[in-house]
Amino acid sequence: MRISALLLLAFSSVSVAKTASIASPNGNITISLSDELSTPSYSINFKNKTVIDNSALGFAFKQQAPFSEGFKITNTQQQSVNSQWQQPWGERTTVTDHHNEIAVTFSKADPHGGTYTVRVRAFNNGVGFRYEVPAQAGFENIAITKELTEFAIAGADNATAWWIPARGWNRYEYVYNTTPLQDAALVHTPFTFKNQDGVHLSIHEAALVDYAGMVLNQRRPGVFQADLTPWSDGIAVKKHGAFNTPWRTIQIAEKAVDLINSDIILNLNEPNKLGDVSWVKPGKYVGIWWGMHINTHTWGSGEKHGATTEHTKYYMDFAAEYGFDGVLVEGWNTGWDGDWFFNGDVFSFTQAYDDFDIDALAKYGKQHGVQLIGHHETSGNVTNYRNQMADAFALYEKSNVSQVKTGYVADGGNIKRIDQQGIARHEWHDSQFMVNEYLYNVTLAAKHKISINTHEPIKDTGLRRTYPNWITREGARGQEFNAWGTPPNPPEHIAMLAFTRMLAGPMDFTPGIFDLSFNGLGAETNRPQTTLAKQLALYVVLYSPIQMAADLPKNYLAKPDAFQFIQDVPTDWQQSIALDGEVGDFIVFARKERKRDKYTGNDWYLGAVTDEHARTIEVKLDFLEPGKQFEAHIYQDGKHAEWKNKPYDLNIEKRLVTANDKLTLKLATSGGTAIRFKAI
Template sequence: MNYGGVVSSPNGDVSLTVEVEEGEPVYHLKYNDKVLIAPSRLGVIFKETNLSQDLTLDYIESSKVDEIWTQPWGEQKEIRNNYEEIKLYFSKNESGEKMNITFRVFDDGLGFQYEWPEQVGLQDFVITDEITEFNMADDHTGWWIGAYQLNRYEHLFNETRVSETDTVHTPFTMKTDDGIHLSIHEAALTNFASMTVANNGNNSLEVDLVPWKNGDKVRGSAPHKSPWRIINVGETAGDLMTNYLMLNLNEPSKIEDTSWITPGKYTGIWWDMHLGTKTWESGEMHGATTEYTKQLMDFTARHGFYGVLVEGWNQGWDGSWFDNGDVFSFTEPYPDFDLKEVTRYADSLGVKLIGHHETSAGISNYEAQVDEAFDLYNEVGVEAVKTGYVGDFVEGGEWHHGQFMVRHYRDIVKKAAEHKIMLNVHEPIKDTGIRRTWPNMMTREGARGQEYNAWSVDGGNPPSYTTIVPFTRGLVSPFDYTPGVFNLLLTDKPENPDNNRVQHTLAKELALYVVIYSPLQMVSDLVKNLEANPTALEWVKAVPVDWETTLVPKAEIGDYVVVVRKDRNSGDWYLGGITNEKARDFEVELDFLESGKTYEAQVWADGEDADWKTNPYPLERTTEEVTSESVLELNLAKGGGVAVRFAPKN
């Protein structure tokens, strides 16, 4: 051993040890004096050289940071960035290639990053493997989806022991038998392959980089950096949900004036197509018509929502678009959709058209048109665009989450920022915190959303799904789940051979607006269903999408979650609570409310005999006065939920 050093987090809870043993760098991690990560290898293998062994540690630098920065929008307005850092400078014995590894130790986890400074020996390099390990101290319970599957990240989560996992996508969330929660992920994914995690046996996990179709993992030239490999840790599931280590490891915003970036709720010509009552393609059932768009805009303006998403407006949806993204034009509308007229009409009502670019994985076709397409949206006043990348592979066999697409997604975000356009990306690369650097990257899909309830052959997302997703996919937030379906049994659907439905109660659907965070939240159901239930619609109109503070007073992954958030623009607080198939009763202390004030608690709860399976619709609306010393009783039906607004009275 030629180095052995320990670095502790600012409060001492997290302790990192880094060692170099016979030329091989190794790290291990403790949390509250318990071994979390046993000794684990570090390093990267290039086609040209192996930088995981035969290394000499040349010198070490240490530093610390303690600062607070402000998100222009988000689930938490003020974020503290507080860590201890060491940077280790290595050189390869004999051949002399250079590699640095930086470790940042936070009170709630660890981040580390590889860096290859400019050097002659690593010009035009190819990385063939990364051998970074996460050797678990025990066989923890984990929640995961397999990495190399079709449909990208859109799968139900498995719950198994670490020893029973496959190669998995991150974030990979685990719970130890003594209750510690941890999650492995990455931050600041830029010009690199996405990281998955492979099961090596004996509770050992190793980074598995998603390859190019020829097998290369990463192509680059020094100077170059890897994304940060991160381990988030906390006592509770809620601690993971309020962990901002990933954001802290991203660069500050490159957009100086963010005043044009506007969170909001939106409606859309979208759910109709998933139900089969309208079509993307042209014809008698075409959804994206001028007339129907204006009707949606009337509804949107009437209830104070931001805008209307219109899918299927542009040429290319007829025929086999699903298999050939080259058919799309992003500037030519169908004859029954007058782009300039609908945007003029939107302006007259004070709402916005939300644009749509479905590429169907035709990347070259999209890149050839995107400048002109964004210019057109600038011309007519479109401020937000939903992009889509339906398809299992792109450009003849590249994965959605390999380096090729990582580069593409980042290029589109930058280009959108140049045009002052906000993005909502479906079939995306996973979020690694880039929204800090490019805050026009508002929200994304990257999991099974509401649409699976409309047509999935398994009938839809089970009641437990939304109690898992906040602690897996949702940890890297935001998620365009698209809540707001009031007709839970989907009686509008002409044919329903798989008995599709929304598998929870109406109160739970309302609670999702707080539990699942997105700065662009959809109000997804048909107008007739939304306006037929004014009590439920009252909540959707009231609940904000931009928060000052987020708290998670109660949560158990896969069972239940209670989330509390404070509105950024008022003194109101909001609570969302959901459960799986089991009914639950909770008592929640309201000590988060301002002391000395009285609040009106406006409650939307499961009504009498509510049950997700047999009676999902009963919704009870009540009010009561509360203070910071009050305890609120919550009664959740099977598959149920509760939504609460706390409005100051004095």
């Protein structure tokens, strides 16, 4: 559903212009495009101070002359949009799209020079721009070797950056660095930093379709270039005829939490293309997963095989009794024996091991109101998967499976594809080839009414708006690193993800580990470096429309009072607000449940987490509806809690509150607080 109010402000056609500018609706942000330098450029001001200095625009091609020197502004168009649209699921039900837009056309007098348009949208909390290249003589078939887009950071000398390296073997699964901005050499987006004036910015992209993923390359101090991840033959992007690039996005905020309270990425994506998506269901699941990571079970066959019919029925019984929608089963299909990590050729996506009866389990799950959640691990051999994908989805559809977790485990540039000549080529996870491969998987799944949870994915760029069955994805260092990561995720990890990776969209982090000492306690052990209260808070802080209760059922049954919060907390929200926080230090979130299934739409939830430092945070409850009473169910770190040796110290209490009240949250080292505000 889209409610639109479109006002055309101006339309002008000019032969010569030097600078074209557009301001955000509130006037705080101004972006200017210019042809005064040798190459077309742009700059951005925030509250009358420059945050992005003059930065180059354009392309270089393998055959055609570059879109760079000699281009002049030949046309501008402006408009303003103030509209609202509805999400079928998400952080909030209604999204407001309020921006001013300018489309600036650059052309070169040379008959073979070409023309292109830069379309800019200025929001109150940032800017998005993209290139639009029309069909034109001499550019019918192009190979982009380089995008010339720059991001020249004003005040870079004293800026602080939070980042992970790009084009590494481990894709996006790295611990975040906190460094001076000049030390961020080649980085993934979202790339978050704070300039010398204390302004927070984050650079990312939106609507990444049929194009290479962009990383940022700091070629000279403070100036980052768009660095497109290439094909195996070295070409960045291959295009035929007219095309649009993804949007380059720059979120801008005085406070760190204002980066989070932004819908720029979603608003720059196209509306839903799938039609009726009522079959896409948010929810919670359990799974035969964590046991593999802590070595109580195996993916491969044998006496410790996790994916057996009997074991799956046990998980289904647990899910049915405690209100979970599904059971994820990994390791059910043949191919897991031996060195599967490096041999994705051997996977079958339709042939089960002898001890796993998918037909019987589909029937059993239907009787108990619990679905199987499917799993497809490719080990990076995408041709093997592509060849079986249609049959695999048909099998799952027949088996009442409506969600599938896919996996693309492979070193960063080692995705294996076999071309029509039988030649093996190796591609990056975020190359144009793989961008298209991931989207093919999602759109084919939609034909079978299946939602996709992608692991080892391409980064999120808001395509969940256009394809709502792309329900979540990984794309960061998840919970499994706490089992064997050496080192595991540090205490600051969640407070870092909230302001970096999570700006892109939902993450399947797999929270809720209750046995925090499976390898022993202490600081040097592979284990979650959190308190129990922090594990509960993750369900509110780290958004995903499907959330896993990741631990073994026996560990939840051993702590039923704490487990109650996981049973209560929803995964679909009417509203979400980041209340307070600083990058890598702490974050406080409030979310209101959406009316769906057993949820009334009246309750609020709060999650707060901190890094290695204990801290006290005062939270105003003015997000609650005025004039109403709520019963606050509070799960917080106990008096003696600290993550290293006393992570289980948990205090649970209830009290009546209203919107006029304040709560004082005392967070232990790597601790947290989780609260349900139950409407009375």
